[in-house]
Amino acid sequence: MTTQIMTRTRPDTAGTEDANRRLGAHLLDVVRRQDAAIPADRRAPRTVAQMRARLAAAEAAQEDVCPMCEYWQCRCGRAAWQPCSGSGAA
Numbered sequence: 422m423t424t425q426i427m428t429r430t431r432p433d434t435a436g437t438e439d440a441n442r443r444l445g446a447h448l449l450d451v452v453r454r455q456d457a458a459i460p461a462d463r464r465a466p467r468t469v470a471q472m473r474a475r476l477a478a479a480e481a482a483q484e485d486v487c488p489m490c491e492y493w494q495c496r497c498g499r500a501a502w503q504p505c506s507g508s509g510a511a
Contacts, residue, residue, distance in 0.1 A: 456464065466472040490497035 466475050486493055487495040487497065489495070
């Protein structure tokens with residue numbers, strides 16, 4: 422039995438490069454079509470530049486948070502409260 426395993430030849434691999442190339446092209450086409458179907462604001466960032474832009478936007482939006490209740494739409498009843506512009510103390 423061991424001799425049979427050791428002497429077994431590899432299956433014919435002729436044409437596998439072309440099959441792999443076609444499979445890769447097909448998968449890339451499928452991914453691009455699926456990505457195009459996702460609305461731009463719902464797409465996950467894939468590059469570092471996209472991730473940094475998304476983080477910068479999130480940090481800028483975080484500045485609008487109510488300092489008392491930490492919600493964007495104030496829930497603590499202090500909607501008219503403004504932070505001190507001097508030393509940064511509330």
